[in-house]
Amino acid sequence: MPSPQMTEQQIAELKEKIKNMSPGELKEFQKKQCVFCHIISGKVQSKKVYEDEKALAILDINPANPGHVLLMPKEHYSILPQLPEDQIAHIFMVAKSLSNACLRALGAHGTNIIVANGVAAGQKANHFMVHIIPRKEEDGLVFDLPQKKIDQKKLSETKEKLAGRLAELMGKKQKKTDEATDSSLDRISGLLKDG
Amino acid sequence: MAEECLVCHIVGGRVPSERIYEDEDVIAMLDVNGANPGHCFVVPKDHFPIFEQVPDPIVAKLFKLSNKISSAIFDSLDVQGTNIFITNGIAAGQKVAHFMINIIPRKEKDGINMQWEPKQMNEEEMSTIELKLKEEAMNIGDFEAEAANVKRIEIEPSESVGGPDNYLVRSLRRIP
Numbered sequence: 080m081p082s083p084q085m086t087e088q089q090i091a092e093l094k095e096k097i098k099n100m101s102p103g104e105l106k107e108f109q110k111k112q113c114v115f116c117h118i119i120s121g122k123v124q125s126k127k128v129y130e131d132e133k134a135l136a137i138l139d140i141n142p143a144n145p146g147h148v149l150l151m152p153k154e155h156y157s158i159l160p161q162l163p164e165d166q167i168a169h170i171f172m173v174a175k176s177l178s179n180a181c182l183r184a185l186g187a188h189g190t191n192i193i194v195a196n197g198v199a200a201g202q203k204a205n206h207f208m209v210h211i212i213p214r215k216e217e218d219g220l221v222f223d224l225p226q227k228k229i230d231q232k233k234l235s236e237t238k239e240k241l242a243g244r245l246a247e248l249m250g251k252k253q254k255k256t257d258e259a260t261d262s263s264l265d266r267i268s269g270l271l272k273d274g
Numbered sequence: 275m276a277e278e279c280l281v282c283h284i285v286g287g288r289v290p291s292e293r294i295y296e297d298e299d300v301i302a303m304l305d306v307n308g309a310n311p312g313h314c315f316v317v318p319k320d321h322f323p324i325f326e327q328v329p330d331p332i333v334a335k336l337f338k339l340s341n342k343i344s345s346a347i348f349d350s351l352d353v354q355g356t357n358i359f360i361t362n363g364i365a366a367g368q369k370v371a372h373f374m375i376n377i378i379p380r381k382e383k384d385g386i387n388m389q390w391e392p393k394q395m396n397e398e399e400m401s402t403i404e405l406k407l408k409e410e411a412m413n414i415g416d417f418e419a420e421a422a423n424v425k426r427i428e429i430e431p432s433e434s435v436g437g438p439d440n441y442l443v444r445s446l447r448r449i450p
Contacts, residue, residue: 126400126401126404127404127408128404128407128408128411129407129408129411129414131414136411138400138403138404138407140400141392142392142393142395143390143391143392143393144393145393145395145399145403146403146407148407159341159344159356159358160341160344160345160348162341164338164341167334167337167338167341168333168334168337168338168417169417170337171333171334171336171337172330172333172334172417173414173417175325175326175328175330175333176411176413176414176415177407177411177414178325178326178362179325179326179410180407180410180411180414181407182326182363183410184406184407184409184410185403185406185407187363187365188363188364188365188366189361189362189363189364189365189366189367189368190325190360190362190363190366191359191360191361191362191366191367192325192358192359192360192362193357193358193359193360193388194357194358194359195355195357195388196344196355196356196357196358197354197355197356197380198354198355199353199354199355199380199381199382199384200354200355200356200357200378200380200388201355201357201380201388201389202355212366212390214363214365214366214367215365216364216365218365220390221387222359222361222367222387222388223385223386223387224309224359224367224376224378224386225309225385225386226307226308226309227307227308227309227310227311228307229306229307229308229311233311234292234304234306234311237304237311237312237351238292238294238304240350240351241294241304241312241314241343241346241347241350241351242294242295243350244346244349244350245294245295245302245342245343245346246295248342248345248346248349249295249339249342
């Protein structure tokens with residue numbers, strides 16, 4: 080991460096260094112820069128509400144509502160498609176239980192579960208996480224999902240592209256899927272690095 | 275299935291939909307009035323109103339599929355991100371009483387708001403919530419062991435056991 084003390088030249092050198100890193104080196108580098116990895120290792124303090132060997136859940140220090148939980152894998156991944164399938168299953172089973180905990184322990188009337196993949200989707204940190212936000216009536220929160228009328232031609236086009244690609248991904252073994260999506264992942268992770 | 279539930283009617287094929295994936299447990303379809311083109315939702319075929327009621331093995335399937343759809347969106351549509359979004363309960367904006375996962379393709383400045391103003395909370399308030407949640411979260415279980423022990427049980431409410439409200443049927447339903 081460029082810090083304010085760095086000169087133009089140092090920033091350029093850092094960018095060049097990042098560009099030449101192997102995927103393994105890049106992951107190590109991101110981990111060192113990642114505040115959530117520091118929270119997981121205990122170097123940075125946090126309010127932990129749940130922990131197991133794969134996952135950690137903490138309270139968001141800038142909560143959308145009281146009890147806003149951030150649930151993350153302990154290993155560093157930037158976005159959802161980078162997680163192995165067993166981790167995806169585990170994280171969301173824990174998310175369900177934490178949602179239940181919000182309803183029971185905090186008297187929430189509902190929860191929003193949000194994942195943002197990519198800066199355009201509102202992702203702020205370079206560590207994949209699930210937001211669990213307790214909700215009550217008239218709590219002032221609005222997540223605006225506009226309803227757009229999508230014309231039939233556009234809908235059919237989208238369906239064809241999406242269903243075609245999905246069938247390929249579902250048909251392949253997990254490992255092959257990872258390879259197949261590498262270029263897209265680079266695109267999205269690249270956006271994160273710049274952001 | 276629930277008589278009043280639109281999603282159950284879609285699952286049963288009585289209401290048309292733009293399906294992109296289906297197996298014995300889950301269905302994914304395009305939202306015809308989506309927030310963005312390519313907005314999909316993934317639902318369990320069985321009727322569960324909220325997240326907490328969905329059995330763990332189905333949760334695992336739903337989110338593995340959601341991940342694949344998210345990847346397919348990245349690969350096949352010209353987008354810069356995706357949101358996975360769940361409204362769980364009316365207070366959270368849930369409109370249909372059938373649990374669903376929204377997968378929303380995103381571009382810069384597409385008019386969708388997934389941001390919030392942080393609420394100011396003092397240290398004492400934060401600590402109180404931390405303790406309450408931590409205590410409740412202590413009961414979160416050993417998912418691998420649970421998943422390994424799950425048997426799929428088809429429940430056919432029948433007259434002989436006294437219909438769906440019979441105690442036996444209700445307790446069977448509690449088995450994941």
